[in-house]
Amino acid sequence: MTKAEVRATINGRERELRVDPWRTLLEMLRDDMELTGTKLGCEAGECGACTVLMDGKPVVSCMSLAADADGRTIETIEGISTAEHLHPLQDEFLKLSAFQCGYCAPGMIMSSKALLEHNPHPTEREIREAIAGNLCRCTAYVGIVKAIQNVAAEGVS
Amino acid sequence: MDYLRPQTVAEALAAIAQAGGTATVIAGGTDIIGDIKFRGLKPTALININRLEGLRYITEDASGLRIGALTNIQDLVGNPIIVKSYTALGDAGERFASLQVRNLATVAGSLGRASPGGDMAPPLMALGASVIAVSPSGEREIDLVDFFLGPRRTVLRPGELMREIRIPAPGPRSGSAYARLSYRDVLDLCIVGVASGIKLDAGNRVTSARLALGSVAPRPVRAANVEAFLLGKELTDEVIREAGNVSSQDANPISDQRASAEYRKQMMPVLTRRSLARARDAALG
Structure with missing residues (x-):
């Protein structure tokens, strides 16, 4: 059985892994690296719970080959905060109780982060477009949009 | 399972030829990964062409x-x-799946999938696009109208790869639009999709019309009756309305989990009108 070599920068650290060729990026992150913040939802690319940033762009990690992370920069929910400091998006989501069950939260926050990085002052429509691929089955969207608007208004530190 | 990641088209073609028909070629992966995990696809080799050099560009010339x-x-x-x-x-492009999928999925991959409701085919057909396919024996150009055979079936031969999609220059006073209907705007397959590509003369008479319909036949199809109806007519609101009616002759959709045949048939004229009106705006804008 051939293995695929993956050399990637994951949450700021250079990593080297050998994975089965059909292994998904989500499986590599969760099962091989124990980065379980990224969630498995539909496993069909339709819910956004598994959203991570690849070279800064949001992708569904359940529909991406781990092998395709080779040479790329991957950022997951674990990479955006430190033990002492949450990311401003995380702070604001908590403050507004912008989640109920929280299962969509890691993906939702990664999509929001990608948005604010290339568009620091989005309109409400742009925010809704940016998170359109992230489903919240608790339908907490109003709070989620508000949290992103608040962070945009304050500026991401 | 063997895993290969060729760097060039030549290497990819050689790898596919060597695997002898039991290999799966993967690029963006957003369909193939599901096939492997849930739909019983068991390739002997996975040939990852996602990093082939020089195949990611959008360029325009005369x-x-x-x-x-x-x-x-x-x-x-x-x-x-x-x-x-x-x-x-x-x-x-804007309404394709979701941003997270659009960042992975490729234009050629979407065509190769040959989904009857795929969103890339109707607009490309309406724009007169063709596919450049390469194989060890050379290159050929396939008009997209002749490309699809049915769900997941195209005229691509074993060992052939798509290299490029070409669209002829539309010229002045031409416009195109794609109108699609789905229950949700995002992450929802199309119930009916209509793409229009038109050219108008100085009197707004239609000198060329190409319309393509998605999700209403086993493969994306041209709306031949609408095209014939439009040719030579001044593209007024009334003509657009009538063109919508004509569109119901251009396909016999089926019922499935997304919509009934009757609903699709009712919506074809609506989407045809929306698409044509926007194409006219684009031509005159």
Whole structure:
């Protein structure tokens, strides 16, 4: 059985892994690296719970080959905060109780982060477009949009 | 399972030839991964062409637009050339799956999938696109009208790869648009999709009309009756309304989990009118 070599920068650290060729990026992150913040939802690319940033762009990690992370920069929910400091998006989501069950939260926050990085002052429509691929089955969207608007208004530190 | 990641088209073609028909070629992966995990696909080898050099580009010259096979769907969105002259393709790009999928999925991969409801085919057909396919024995150009055989079936031969999608220059006073209907705007397959590509003369008479319908037949189809009806007519609101009625002769959709045949049949005229009205705006804008 051939293995695929993956050399990637994951949450700021250079990593080297050998994975089965059909292994998904989500499986590599969760099962091989124990980065379980990224969630498995539909496993069909339709819910956004598994959203991570690849070279800064949001992708569904359940529909991406781990092998395709080779040479790329991957950022997951674990990479955006430190033990002492949450990311401003995380702070604001908590403050507004912008989640109920929280299962969509890691993906939702990664999509929001990608948005604010290339568009620091989005309109409400742009925010809704940016998170359109992230489903919240608790339908907490109003709070989620508000949290992103608040962070945009304050500026991401 | 063998795993190969060729760097060049020549290497990829050699790898596919060597695997002898039991290999699966994967690029963006957003369909193939599901096939492997849930739909029983068991390739002997996975040939990852996602990193082939020089196949991700959108360029325009006097002859028209060229799109590299590995161009991501999201690369189409907001591209100034596409926004200006190939509106239908931008319309389809914006509403394709979700941003997270568009950042992975490729234009050629979507065509190769040959889904009856795929959003790339109707606009590209309405724009007169063709596919450049390469094999060890050379290159050929396939008009997209002749490309699809049915769900997941195309005229591509074993060992052939798509290299480029070409769209002829639309010329002045031409416009295109893609109108699609789905229950949700995002992450929802199309119930009916209609793409229009038209050219108008100085009197707004239609000198060329190409319309393509998605999700209403086993493969994307041209709306031949609408095209014949439009030719030579001044594109007034009334003509657009009538063209919608004519569209119901151009396909016999089936019922499935998304919509009934009757609903699709009712919606074909509606989407045809929306698509034509926007194409006219684009031609005159």
